Amino acid sequence: MIHDYLVLSVILFCLGVVGVFARRNFFTVFMSVELMLNASNLAFIAFARLQQNMDGHVLALLIMAVAAAEAALALAVVILLHKQTGKLDTNVFSLLKG
Amino acid sequence: MLVDLLFTCFAVFSVLGALGLIIFRHPMNGAMSFLVTLVSLAGLYALLSAKLLFALQLIVYAGAIMSLVVFVIMFLNIQPDQLPAEKTKVTYLVAGGVAVTPVAFFLLKVINRLPNMPVSFADEGFGGVKEVGLIFFREWLVPFEIVSILLLTALVGAVVLAGKREKNK
Amino acid sequence: MEHSTFYLGMIPLYPLLGAVCIGLFHVLTCKRWQVPPLVYGLLACVGPAMSFFLALRVFFELRALPLDARFFTYKAFTWFSVGDLHLDMGFLADPLSGLMLLFVTFIGTLIHVYSIGYMSGDKSYAKFFAYMNLFLGSMLILVLGDSPVVMFVGWEGVGLCSYLLISYYSEDRDNVLAGNKAFIVNRIGDLGFVLGMGFLFWAIGSHGFDFLSLKANAHMMTESSILIVCLLLFVGATGKSAQIPLYVWLPDAMAGPTPVSALIHAATMVTAGVYMVARFSFLYVEVAAAGMIVAWIGILTALLAAIFGMFQDDIKKVLAYSTVSQLGYMFAGVGVTAYSAGIFHVFTHAFFKALLFLGAGAVIYVLHHEQNIWKMGGLKKKMPITYCTMLIGALALAGCPPFAGFFSKDEILYSALANGHFFIWLIGVLVAAMTAYYTFRMIFVVFHGQPRDQQAYDHAHEAPLVMTVPLIILAIGALFAGFYNLPAIFGGEQMISHWLAPSVADQHPHDSFLLEFFVIATSVAAFAFGLWVAYKRFGKGAEEPVFTGFARFAYHKFYVDELYDAVFVRPYKAIGAEISEGVEPNMTDAPVTGIARLYMRVGTLVKVLQSGYVRVYAIYMVLGLGIMSFILSQSLN
Numbered sequence: 001m002i003h004d005y006l007v008l009s010v011i012l013f014c015l016g017v018v019g020v021f022a023r024r025n026f027f028t029v030f031m032s033v034e035l036m037l038n039a040s041n042l043a044f045i046a047f048a049r050l051q052q053n054m055d056g057h058v059l060a061l062l063i064m065a066v067a068a069a070e071a072a073l074a075l076a077v078v079i080l081l082h083k084q085t086g087k088l089d090t091n092v093f094s095l096l097k098g
Numbered sequence: 099m100l101v102d103l104l105f106t107c108f109a110v111f112s113v114l115g116a117l118g119l120i121i122f123r124h125p126m127n128g129a130m131s132f133l134v135t136l137v138s139l140a141g142l143y144a145l146l147s148a149k150l151l152f153a154l155q156l157i158v159y160a161g162a163i164m165s166l167v168v169f170v171i172m173f174l175n176i177q178p179d180q181l182p183a184e185k186t187k188v189t190y191l192v193a194g195g196v197a198v199t200p201v202a203f204f205l206l207k208v209i210n211r212l213p214n215m216p217v218s219f220a221d222e223g224f225g226g227v228k229e230v231g232l233i234f235f236r237e238w239l240v241p242f243e244i245v246s247i248l249l250l251t252a253l254v255g256a257v258v259l260a261g262k263r264e265k266n267k
Numbered sequence: 268m269e270h271s272t273f274y275l276g277m278i279p280l281y282p283l284l285g286a287v288c289i290g291l292f293h294v295l296t297c298k299r300w301q302v303p304p305l306v307y308g309l310l311a312c313v314g315p316a317m318s319f320f321l322a323l324r325v326f327f328e329l330r331a332l333p334l335d336a337r338f339f340t341y342k343a344f345t346w347f348s349v350g351d352l353h354l355d356m357g358f359l360a361d362p363l364s365g366l367m368l369l370f371v372t373f374i375g376t377l378i379h380v381y382s383i384g385y386m387s388g389d390k391s392y393a394k395f396f397a398y399m400n401l402f403l404g405s406m407l408i409l410v411l412g413d414s415p416v417v418m419f420v421g422w423e424g425v426g427l428c429s430y431l432l433i434s435y436y437s438e439d440r441d442n443v444l445a446g447n448k449a450f451i452v453n454r455i456g457d458l459g460f461v462l463g464m465g466f467l468f469w470a471i472g473s474h475g476f477d478f479l480s481l482k483a484n485a486h487m488m489t490e491s492s493i494l495i496v497c498l499l500l501f502v503g504a505t506g507k508s509a510q511i512p513l514y515v516w517l518p519d520a521m522a523g524p525t526p527v528s529a530l531i532h533a534a535t536m537v538t539a540g541v542y543m544v545a546r547f548s549f550l551y552v553e554v555a556a557a558g559m560i561v562a563w564i565g566i567l568t569a570l571l572a573a574i575f576g577m578f579q580d581d582i583k584k585v586l587a588y589s590t591v592s593q594l595g596y597m598f599a600g601v602g603v604t605a606y607s608a609g610i611f612h613v614f615t616h617a618f619f620k621a622l623l624f625l626g627a628g629a630v631i632y633v634l635h636h637e638q639n640i641w642k643m644g645g646l647k648k649k650m651p652i653t654y655c656t657m658l659i660g661a662l663a664l665a666g667c668p669p670f671a672g673f674f675s676k677d678e679i680l681y682s683a684l685a686n687g688h689f690f691i692w693l694i695g696v697l698v699a700a701m702t703a704y705y706t707f708r709m710i711f712v713v714f715h716g717q718p719r720d721q722q723a724y725d726h727a728h729e730a731p732l733v734m735t736v737p738l739i740i741l742a743i744g745a746l747f748a749g750f751y752n753l754p755a756i757f758g759g760e761q762m763i764s765h766w767l768a769p770s771v772a773d774q775h776p777h778d779s780f781l782l783e784f785f786v787i788a789t790s791v792a793a794f795a796f797g798l799w800v801a802y803k804r805f806g807k808g809a810e811e812p813v814f815t816g817f818a819r820f821a822y823h824k825f826y827v828d829e830l831y832d833a834v835f836v837r838p839y840k841a842i843g844a845e846i847s848e849g850v851e852p853n854m855t856d857a858p859v860t861g862i863a864r865l866y867m868r869v870g871t872l873v874k875v876l877q878s879g880y881v882r883v884y885a886i887y888m889v890l891g892l893g894i895m896s897f898i899l900s901q902s903l904n
Contacts, residue, residue, distance in 0.1 A: 004109070006212070008113070010205045011202070015113070015116040021193070023184065031119055034132070035135065054230050057150065062238075065248070069251070072253060076260035090182075
């Protein structure tokens with residue numbers, strides 16, 4: 001049933017949110033974001049199947065491309081961060097502290 | 099029946115992989131675990147007759163992006179003492195679970211209102227390279243080009259950010 | 268339009284371009300290499316000279332036109348168009364502006380040439396010439412403007428440039444204060460001009476706001492509104508032309524370099540007020556009261572300034588007060604509706620006053636910036652050319668026949684008496700005697716007798732050629748300018764009066780030979796009396812007097828500056844201080860700072876939320892999403 005796919009995508013999305021919520025490790029946070037993107041991809045493809053319409057596939061493809069761009073930049077930032085501080089902690093960034 | 103069985107398998111694996119991702123301390127373990135999720139998702143795409151995306155999920159995601167991530171993790175040669183000491187991780191995980199519950203609840207409610215249908219293999223022309231490509235280049239040409247520019251920008255940005263820079267400049 | 272009038276716009280453009288060129292050239296080169304000052308001087312003379320030639324062309328083209336159509340206009344571009352108000356950047360050449368153009372550019376050019384000599388050795392030579400060109404350009408805009416608004420552009424331009432030039436020697440604080448004073452006093456007058464202009468527009472502006480339309484529509488205004496407009500405009504004129512009560516800036520304006528004084532006092536700025544009144548003569552002639560006020564203020568200013576002039580010991584201040592006094596005559600002239608006489612006096616005055624100032628400048632130059640006449644003396648032998656030319660200027664100023672000043676002054680006095688203003692005439696004659704007195708007091712003290720400062724005397728020499736040639740040219744002008752308007756009694760044709768007739772609403776008195784002869788006789792007698800007294804007291808050399816009683820009072824200019832200071836400046840400052848100390852912090856600032864403080868308090872409270880950690884923001888996002896989802900899911904059932 002198509003609902004099962006959608007429920008699975010919700011579960012994966014929530015797990016991604018929890019990952020961003022709970023973790024400080026830069027890589028884990030990054031991959032949690034990727035997880036959320038994948039969950040949405042799954043939802044798109046399920047909807048595409050539901051509607052018999054391939055626009056969902058196209059959107060999923062675009063999301064993949066965006067994820068790739070994001071990965072490149074995020075990893076570049078991680079490398080910089082590691083160079084600068086030797087750490088992989090998102091709490092290193094606190095310039096916005098009020 | 100086979101389809102249901104496959105779905106159950108893939109679903110369980112993907113959830114387990116995701117759980118592993120958010121629980122393992124070392125990012126390498128997390129990445130491996132996430133890889134399981136990605137591959138399972140590729141399987142799910144195949145079950146949904148998205149042939150092109152099935153292939154791309156394996157090639158681009160599980161292949162390219164994840165290998166990049168793993169490569170960077172290994173390149174940085176992370177020692178356990180460089181990782182943040184997350185002593186309150188469990189508390190946060192539980193709190194996150196609680197915080198996210200209403201979201202999940204809401205989404206499930208929405209899903210329940212949608213029409214349901216059994217998943218069978220779709221028609222011959224659904225989700226193939228040619229069909230998706232035709233839609234892509236006919237109706238989604240401009241977003242496609244914009245995404246290509248985005249990728250180029252990201253490429254340049256990554257080089258600028260991570261590249262060596264001279265001091266005092 | 269038969270002939271191109273494009274060149275009309277070029278007249279003010281040349282000096283303005285000159286100013287821009289000199290300024291840019293100076294800014295671009297001053298860091299790297301030293302440009303010889305002569306380059307700037309020559310560059311500066313080109314613009315005025317070109318304008319002068321174009322002014323000649325304007326003059327001759329005007330003369331070729333029939334008498335009743337002697338004007339042409341040039342619209343450079345539409346300035347703005349809002350509602351009823353449609354304004355062009357337009358220029359109008361008619362006999363009045365043609366005449367003004369001619370001598371403004373002529374004398375302006377001579378002063379520029381003279382400045383090459385006078386300013387040699389000054390370190391900001393280029394700046395000086397840029398300002399001078401700008402000044403002349405503004406004045407030409409003022410003269411040529413075809414609407415009050417364009418005129419006002421030039422009006423403000425000369426105000427600005429006078430400020431810049433008066434405080435030119437800005438190392439000395441007094442000079443800067445003098446510049447400030449000129450600027451602020453002028454601003455008071457300008458307010459009157461602006462109000463008058465606004466009132467005029469309110470009354471008849473919707474039918475076109477250039478002078479020709481205004482003139483055509485003037486009959487639509489009521490008498491009282493004309494009076495208001497006239498008086499408001501006259502307030503502007505008193506500011507710019509240094510009349511009571513706003514004359515105080517002009518003597519202080521002597522702080523600037525002498526060519527500037529000559530330019531401000533002779534040819535340009537101060538005559539702007541007279542010119543403006545003549546320009547609006549179609550309004551002034553409608554209401555007799557307005558003219559009377561103008562005439563009385565003029566003649567009283569003439570009297571007051573003459574009294575002050577008799578007791579000054581600074582050569583330039585003497586001339587400054589003589590200018591104020593002569594301006595008073597001009598206003599008396601235009602006030603008694605003898606507009607052509609007033610403009611004629613502007614014309615002759617331009618020559619002899621420029622001559623006197625430049626001569627005084629030559630004296631000051633050779634004495635190394637000594638301005639006190641009691642330190643001079645006996646310079647006749649050392650500076651013969653300067654002496655001769657200044658003597659001509661002095662005779663013209665004092666109104667000795669047949670020099671220029673005599674005819675124009677006589678014309679004004681005659682018009683006053685013939686139009687039935689006996690007291691104005693009487694004061695005018697008195698002032699004429701006083702003028703002769705203080706003018707020759709200056710001449711005798713400076714050039715005659717024994718040198719008072721032997722060392723300075725020994726170093727004195729004749730001024731260089733570049734300064735004396737303009738003096739000689741101006742002396743010729745001062746000698747012969749009067750003949751242009753030779754009255755009928757001397758067999759003349761009053762060329763200038765006839766020339767100006769299309770532009771100004773002149774009211775010619777009936778020619779009366781007897782009356783005219785009487786006026787001339789009294790004027791000459793007054794001149795002779797003044798000269799005689801001056802000779803008696805100073806002709807053979809005199810010591811610096813010690814002033815007592817009335818003289819002391821007059822020496823201190825009736826303490827008018829102090830009075831203004833006490834009545835206007837101090838209370839104004841006190842009110843300002845009160846506002847800045849009392850009202851501002853408590854009434855206007857308090858709510859503002861209060862709100863700022865409130866925000867700061869709230870900010871410090873909320874600041875805690877801003878931990879700066881990425882994850883914390885993610886948590887906020889998730890919490891917000893959760894709450895939103897919760898609310899939405901409530902409404903979903």
